[in-house]
Amino acid sequence: MFHRTSPSNGKGSPRVEGFYDKASGSCQYIVIDEATKAAALVDIVLDFDPAQAATATDSAQEIVDFVKSEGLKVEWILDTHPHADHLMASAWLKEQLGAPAAIGAKVRDIAQLWRGIYNTPDAFDVDRDFDRLFDDGDSFTIGELEARVMLSTGHTLGSISYIIGDAAMVHDTFMHTDAGTARADFPGGSASDLYRSLQQILSLPDETRLFVGHDYGTEQREDPAWESTVAEQRAHNTHIGGGVDEQEFVTLREKRDATLSLPDRMLHALQVNLRGGRLPEAESDGHHYFKIPANKF
Template sequence: MFTRTSPSTGPKSPEVTGFYDPDTGSIMYVAADPATKKAALIDVVLDFDPAHARTRTDSAQEVLDFVAAQGLTVQWVLDTHPHADHMMASAWLKDQTGAPNAIGAKTRDIATLWAGFYNLPDAFDPDRDFDRLFADGETFRIGDLDVRVMLHPGHTLGSITYVIGDAAFVHDTLMHVDAGTSRADFPGGTSADLWNSLQSILSLPDDTRLFVGHDYPPVGDRQDPAWEATVAQHKAHNPHLAGKTEAAFRQLRDDRDATLSLPDRMLYALQVNLRGGRLAPTESDGNAYFKIPANKF
């Protein structure tokens, strides 16, 4: 797995290691407090083979192996939103580490929305499946590091950013600085909300390190995945934002989104992620089953 570490820049600044999952283009993160060796795991993937409807924990185990090798203690298992393109390893990581798992409070609204799409009115209960549902502005700690939660809808209606000192985990709002921004056409998402969220992110200090949720190389001449750039770099060089008005951004984003297909894991992933990374309860034969709506999207 391709990994890269962004070192701490001083007191109150986390060391951040990213792990690239090539199957989904996702980046998984370990954010660690160098002083206390406490860490949070952010947006870790539960591997899924759509052809065989089979899950594995290889990627999540690789993250845990890194944590053990670095002598870190997992204090939080965090997700930024219920992902559409991969399954979250939240429940498995909670079982392995004993750390509480968390996501944004508006996941409740996403669960209600998708319960309708799946015709599963009683399936999803985020209050049952997550230990914390963070509201906009809430704070908590990773070791001695202060963490602030910011609600940033657009990609989904409940996406949140974790700001840890000079690092911000901005999920599926921005792509890498040379690639632009993320789609806003999933149910509950809008380009208007995404624009407002991006402006909020870009109001952070210019030296804030922004860590994005996805990359899909090659991009231009760049062959390797990349996921870190500063606020200042995005302001100056992001092709979807630099010099763009809101109207121009929304037109660009909406036109682009109209050409995109649904992720191949989406209809599988959301019914797992809205259970905190758990499969549906097993049935009388001992197997769990996915429910996929036909001709819905």
């Protein structure tokens, strides 16, 4: 996996190790308190082959191996939202590391929405499958680092950002400055809500390091990029930089979203991620089965 380090800027500032999953374009993070070697894992990927509906833990194992090689104590397994483009490795990581798994409290609402899409009214017990459901404004610690939760809707109706010292894990809101912003056309998404979330992130101090959830490169840039600052995004983001107003952004975002296909993992991923990274219950033959709605999208 492509890997890059963002060093700590001193007391109260985390070291952030970023790992890139090429298959899904996902950026995964280990957030580290240098003083205590406590760590949190953010948006870690469970490998998935859509052609064979096959899962594997090779990429997540690389994260675990890095944690062990650095002598880190993982205190949190964090996800920012129920991802549409990858399966989350949280349940497997919890088995390996014993740390609690957390996500935003509004994932309860996302679960209700997807129960209807899958026609599974009794599925997705979010309170059972996650150890902590964070509300907007909640705080927690990673070692001696102070962290807080910011509701950042738009891509989904329950997405959250984690503000940890001078670092912010902002998932599918911004992308890198030369790539713009995340799509807002999934069920429960809203380009207007996304604009407001982007503006709230831009209200953080200029020097805040922003770590995004995805990168797919550009025609001018081949290597993945996932770190920028508030000041850089405000000035240079290709969709919203330089003071673009809400209506202009919504028009641009919705026009762009209308050209995009569904991620090839989406209909598999949501029924795993709304179970905290667990496959649907095994059936009488011992195998797990996905339920895929036909002609709903």
